[in-house]
Amino acid sequence: MEANPNVITPEVLAQGLSFSQYMDQVREAVAQHRTTGLEQSRLLTDVTKNNVPIMERTYQTPLLPELVDLIQHLPVPMVWLVLTEGWCGDAAQNVPILASLAEKSTQITFLTILRSEHPAVMDAYLTNGGKSIPKLICLDARTLQPLGSWGPRPQALQEAILPLKKSNLHILETIRQAQQISDADKGQSLQKELLTLIPAWVQAAQKD
Template structure:
């Protein structure tokens, strides 16, 4: 745990973008025929263009009232730092919903950082040994002490993706099926998980 606390420094946080800033970064990349970050290819540029449309849809995801009520009970400042990239389909589906949730409380600040530009943070928050994104790291905003993490997708969608991987599908077909399943869920599984996670993070800020 001590290592994770040291990885996320004020300098790392200062490099983070608001969700609006991240959206603008993705739009600019698409306008230039590129993607975000240090890894560039024609394929990544194309999926980033597709993801921009997904981001615009998923930001409108209806939020459950019980989750909104819970978020509004947050009294100690939290920082939600999200590792992401414009080419990541899971980020396009989930990061806008995370941003919409964070916006329900003046005491939650969401900032995004790029996976390719923050390798030390990514290494500290691997998923089953992989650099899966999006990855949200919840922090005490005053101390940068980690409260917990979430990602890259809700468990029920993670299980579906693992099943898809067993089918050895061509990459475009795999992406289409995985994202289609996630979009059909319409942010509901993510919100259910946050109903369970957020109370722990609230208590962690009180400690």
């Protein structure tokens, strides 16, 4: 496993917010002309405001029936801990889908923590050396042993969006085009990856 299981302690989980609490946190930040977490700027505030309707929309994304069936028959209890921030476009596209899915299972506890407030957890789950979010960390709820992780975006979208991030486009234009790519995908790539990942996480839990 890529991270020390001791990084995510009961104390860390106690600071986690449910998805509805996280949404309240984001909306409250927008009302105060801020974003979430410790990093603050006008740009982050503006994109956070734009992300709220995206999050509300993606929470309504239709879920694949086979994926819902899979999580409704999980044989082990899990914690899905998600590193996120209100300003993150990828989080706005993906975290609501993860939350909506988790709500379909009595075996999944879904919690969010902010990247800027939990550097040790973020540093344990880097993506190619970078602090990319969102990052979903799946834990065995019985032991807090990490079973696997996902993020910051599905591989199919990663291949489409990475060239944008390396281009000379203005940051706002990069965000706009990345959102268009994610919108067109309609959460399909994420859900298809979870169809493969979740059985692997179950298998890892059953080996312990």
